[in-house]
Amino acid sequence: MKQQPGSAAMPGTLATQDCGACPIRHRAVCAKCDGDELDRLQQMKSYRTWAPGETIALEGDTLPFVGTLVRGCATLTKSLEDGRVQMVGMLMPSDFVGRPGRSAAPYEVTAVTDTTLCLFERQGFERLIADTPHVSTRLLEMSLNELDAARDWMLLLGRKTARERVATLLGLVLRRAATQTAPLRAELPLGREAMASFLGLTIETVSRQISALRRDGVIEVAAGGRTILCPDFATLRLAAGDNDNAEQIFPD
Amino acid sequence: MKQQPGSAAMPGTLATQDCGACPIRHRAVCAKCDGDELDRLQQMKSYRTWAPGETIALEGDTLPFVGTLVRGCATLTKSLEDGRVQMVGMLMPSDFVGRPGRSAAPYEVTAVTDTTLCLFERQGFERLIADTPHVSTRLLEMSLNELDAARDWMLLLGRKTARERVATLLGLVLRRAATQTAPLRAELPLGREAMASFLGLTIETVSRQISALRRDGVIEVAAGGRTILCPDFATLRLAAGDNDNAEQIFPD
DNA sequence: CGTCTGCTTGAGACATTTCAATACGCGTGG
DNA sequence: CCACGCGTATTGAAATGTCTCAAGCAGACG
Numbered sequence: 001m002k003q004q005p006g007s008a009a010m011p012g013t014l015a016t017q018d019c020g021a022c023p024i025r026h027r028a029v030c031a032k033c034d035g036d037e038l039d040r041l042q043q044m045k046s047y048r049t050w051a052p053g054e055t056i057a058l059e060g061d062t063l064p065f066v067g068t069l070v071r072g073c074a075t076l077t078k079s080l081e082d083g084r085v086q087m088v089g090m091l092m093p094s095d096f097v098g099r100p101g102r103s104a105a106p107y108e109v110t111a112v113t114d115t116t117l118c119l120f121e122r123q124g125f126e127r128l129i130a131d132t133p134h135v136s137t138r139l140l141e142m143s144l145n146e147l148d149a150a151r152d153w154m155l156l157l158g159r160k161t162a163r164e165r166v167a168t169l170l171g172l173v174l175r176r177a178a179t180q181t182a183p184l185r186a187e188l189p190l191g192r193e194a195m196a197s198f199l200g201l202t203i204e205t206v207s208r209q210i211s212a213l214r215r216d217g218v219i220e221v222a223a224g225g226r227t228i229l230c231p232d233f234a235t236l237r238l239a240a241g242d243n244d245n246a247e248q249i250f251p252d
Numbered sequence: 253m254k255q256q257p258g259s260a261a262m263p264g265t266l267a268t269q270d271c272g273a274c275p276i277r278h279r280a281v282c283a284k285c286d287g288d289e290l291d292r293l294q295q296m297k298s299y300r301t302w303a304p305g306e307t308i309a310l311e312g313d314t315l316p317f318v319g320t321l322v323r324g325c326a327t328l329t330k331s332l333e334d335g336r337v338q339m340v341g342m343l344m345p346s347d348f349v350g351r352p353g354r355s356a357a358p359y360e361v362t363a364v365t366d367t368t369l370c371l372f373e374r375q376g377f378e379r380l381i382a383d384t385p386h387v388s389t390r391l392l393e394m395s396l397n398e399l400d401a402a403r404d405w406m407l408l409l410g411r412k413t414a415r416e417r418v419a420t421l422l423g424l425v426l427r428r429a430a431t432q433t434a435p436l437r438a439e440l441p442l443g444r445e446a447m448a449s450f451l452g453l454t455i456e457t458v459s460r461q462i463s464a465l466r467r468d469g470v471i472e473v474a475a476g477g478r479t480i481l482c483p484d485f486a487t488l489r490l491a492a493g494d495n496d497n498a499e500q501i502f503p504d
Numbered sequence: 505c506g507t508c509t510g511c512t513t514g515a516g517a518c519a520t521t522t523c524a525a526t527a528c529g530c531g532t533g534g
Numbered sequence: 535c536c537a538c539g540c541g542t543a544t545t546g547a548a549a550t551g552t553c554t555c556a557a558g559c560a561g562a563c564g
Contacts, residue, residue: 078407080493086410088403099396106400129389136388137381143395144351148358150402151340155330157409158338158452162552192511200410202553207512224561225511241332414520444543454521459544476529477543 017042022118027094028068029142032134041135044124050074050111056097057109065119066098072115073189076107077197087197089150096142100126112189157200160241165199166209167239170219174230185229192225213239269294274370279346280320281394284386293387296376302326302363308349309361317371318350324367325441328359329449339450341402344428348394352378364441409452412493417451418461419491422471426482437481444477465491 019025019042030041047070050056056074057063069091076089088107091097097109097117120128129136156165177186188195196203210228213219218239220229230236271277271294282293299322302308308326309315321343328341340359343349349361349369372380381388408417429438440447448455462480465471470491472481482488 076403078403080407080411082493084411086407088406101393101396107403130385133382133385133388136385136392140388140392140395141353143392143399144353147395147399147402150399150406151328151330151359154340154402154406154409155332155338157406159332159336203511204513204554205552208552211512241334455543456522456545457520460520463544 017045017047019045022070024068024070024094028118029096029135029138030068032138033132034134037128037132037134040128041120044120044128046119047116048119049114049116052111052113052115054111055108056111056115056117057105059105059108061105062103063098063105063122064103065122066096066100066125067117067119069093069095069097070116070118073112074115075110075112075190075194075197077110078107085197086200087194089146090198096139098122100129100139112194162199162201162205163209163212163239164241165201166195166206167213167218167236168242169195169199170210170213170228170230171233171236171240171242174228174233174236183229183231184233185227188226188228269297269299271297274322276320276322276346280370281348281387281390282320284390285384286386289380289384289386292380293372296372296380298371299368300371301366301368304363304365306363307360308363308367308369309357311357311360313357314355315350315357315374316355317374318348318352318377319369319371321345321347321349322368322370325364326367327362327364327442327446327449329362330359337449338452339446341398342450348391350374352381352391364446414451414453414457415461415464415491416493417453418447418458419465419470419488420494421447421451422462422465422480422482423485423488423492423494426480426485426488435481435483436485437479440478440480 019030019038022028025031030038033041050072059077059079071093074091074097075087076091077085077087079085091109098105100122103122129139156168160168173188174184174186177184190198192203192206196206199206201209210219210221210225214221216239218230218232218235220231222228271282271290274280277283282290285293302324311329311331323345326343326349327339328343329337329339331337343361350357352374355374381391408420412420425440426436426438429436442450444455444458448458451458453461462471462473462477466473468491470482470484470487472483474480
């Protein structure tokens, strides 16, 4: 509510409404669209930005829109009546929010960083889906990727130790940040609380395991605890207990 | 390998190759198809049956087909190198197996009971998807339902106690068996080991929690431990710690 | 400088696992 | 019919990993 839609405090990244210049054009739900379809999408789209911590959608809410996350990072969480919370997914740029055919959100969506969504009014989008195969096909691809990721995460939640869980998450973030050069380095987008929620642990356990990994030389932690580096990725993977077949927690 | 494809030892359920008579016709991936599309599917389909315990696909296997589970029940499991196993899904009649666009199975698929699949050769199926919207749209729906289910399960694995997990699973099975009449009753398709795998617990803990629920009068267990009944479903839901918004672990 | 928020660390409580033994249901063969 | 063995389920006691509660610490900000 304290946002002026479309203004945003960053240098022009979204100033253009032109889909052709969109940074995630080739990875989002619109990836396979060309002239006509893209025009149609462009006509119905609008941008909106949320500040860190703001709620994008409440569990059970009726969402009048669907959309693509263009910038920032958001979490999907589910809750039990007594307050226990479990993060069930993370949205990164190019990820799709909402589902055609159902307007009630099955989980809460919360902005972690400044987050901008490219929104489509639901009904128009559903019509588009019905008409054209490209959006629908891409959406199917993306959903199947998310499903694979969710199942990888079920393995983590069901069978991995606290140490393995933390190592797995750090490995994921580090691979994302891929600087190619030997000492991998990454800034954590998630605080300890969000990490704990994602991993099915408590804040304290996450903190302890990070300290333990640091003591064991698996990772190094910069002051503030939000930047980590990893001298040897193989060691980290070992600590994560991963199969050698690379897991894909964050879908492409 | 000891199977004669399409023969099956049961009374005619699948004797007909006619899709119109298929028991799950209206719920499977072909639900929205009519004359032409259905003909095309019918031409490329074939049946195959697996015995209990048989492996339908190994983790990492290349599957030359996709298909629909017509009869029986199968599990999806993922493993860690050291042997820990986590079930990540269950297939019931009308569920889809495999994913278009990727031939390697990300998990192991195992028959629990006698299981029959209606198979489609992969390439033909992918062509069909590209051509016609109905299959693709239905598949998207089903995938999104599965994704919701997977996320519900993440909440269970990440935050629920052993007692709650067992109660949740029993509630699910009981709701499926829905006899409508007050004393709900169901035969468990899964043994204790499979239940433990699904719930992220050990066999012993599952057994103990079932005993505890019985002691507390929440459920009754028939001899053999494979049939359970529930005098009061509300009590079971309470023990499951569910939100009042009905969860949909098994997608439609 | 004080307060706030987020992170770390410690000690004890607790839930689940582990290891080990026992019981049950059931088909097989004597 | 009983004895036997086998797979599956139950139960017990001790070990262990994670949580809970509580305190301390560091950086950010007014």
